[in-house]
Amino acid sequence: MKTTFEEIIDINRFGENDPVDLNELAKLAEIEQVSKSDEKILFLGVDLQNDFLEGGALGVPDSFKDLERTLRFLYEHFNKISHIAVSLDTHFIQQVFHAAWWIDEDGNHPEPMTIISVEDVESGKWQPVKHKEDSLAYVKALEENGQKQLCIWPYHCIEGTTGVMLESQFAKFIHFHSFVHGNPIKKVVKGKGFSEMYGIVQPEVGREKDESLLSYLREFDKIIVAGQAESHCVYESVKQIVDHYREDHEFLKQIYVLTDGMSCIPGFEEVSEQGWSELRKTGIQLVDSTDLKL
Known part of the structure; x- marks a missing residue:
């Protein structure tokens, strides 16, 4: 390739919101042939x-x-x-694996990385704010199928935020x-x-x-x-x-x-x-x- 790695990628800027200039990339690509x-x-x-x-x-x-x-x-x-x-x-914020979906008996939401089991839901330790039957059925299905238990993830990749975007250098x-x-x-x-x-x-x-x-x-x-x-x-x-x-x-x-x-x-x-x-x-x-x- 005529274009060097460093002309395309700046490894020191991983994770930064470095705008992708497609017009600049198009010009850089003109010299390349495959x-x-x-x-x-x-x-x-x-x-x-x-x-x-x-x-x-x-x-x-x-x-x-x-x-x-x-x-x-x-x-x-x-x-x-x-x-x-x-x-x-x-x-979205309101999804079954995010804290906003669940509360305990005191109205508190679970901390990130909390695991919610069927027993937790049936005992009332954690209750969905809405869609109660569907939520219990979901947790049951995970356990019955031998899949990963329901984990409450930090809010991530929310539509419309910079977190959902591809890393800029990539x-x-x-x-x-x-x-x-x-x-x-x-x-x-x-x-x-x-x-x-x-x-x-x-x-x-x-x-x-x-x-x-x-x-x-x-x-x-x-x-x-x-x-x-x-x-x-x-x-x-x-x-x-x-x-x-x-x-x-x-x-x-x-x-x-x-x-x-x-x-x-x-x-x-x-x-x-x-x-x-x-x-x-x-x-x-x-x-x-x-x-x-x-």
Whole structure:
């Protein structure tokens, strides 16, 4: 590439609200040319948004280092990676996993990271402000399905706030890539329904799948995944793709998860490690970004 990494990315400005000047990027991209390849390779960036990076409302420790390694990988393989897709976790204040939804007998809202169980709801320890039957049914469904219990998250990725936006340096890079390759960035909005939606394919509770997204993913010869947080949205996104294509062994072998491009929410490291251990058995590959050569 004629354009240097530093001309596009300023790693010292990670997490800042650095405006993305698309006209400037368009001019910078004019000098670049890419050789067309018969292989279609997708980079899938999961929830690389301000609120999930250090300093954000639900900032993941070490996420700036993860982001730098991811961006250097994307730069090194700029010509080979033909398409980019990103997910955008998007919420409202009044959702079942936010404190505003719940109160105790004294009218207090739960603190962030509080776990609410079926027993808590049935005993009255925590009660929904409204939608009582649906809320209890939701918590029951989580436990019956063996999924993660209901966690009250800090208010994050609220629609219309800067927290929901893609991190600025990452946004610069992927739009520069789009200009050069001439392919649109696929942006997948998730999390606006009643249920939490960690994965990109379907909510935690509910059977509806994004069939068009699944079909889109199957068009690619290779998929490289990174993002935040490893323990939740990255893991669940990969798991949902695997669950849908479990019998398509050749496809699953071409899914690469960058181990140094993601980190866990503290306290979820052990369950995350167990989950990835099971997913490895399906054929997906967990690799360090410096070891993966496309």
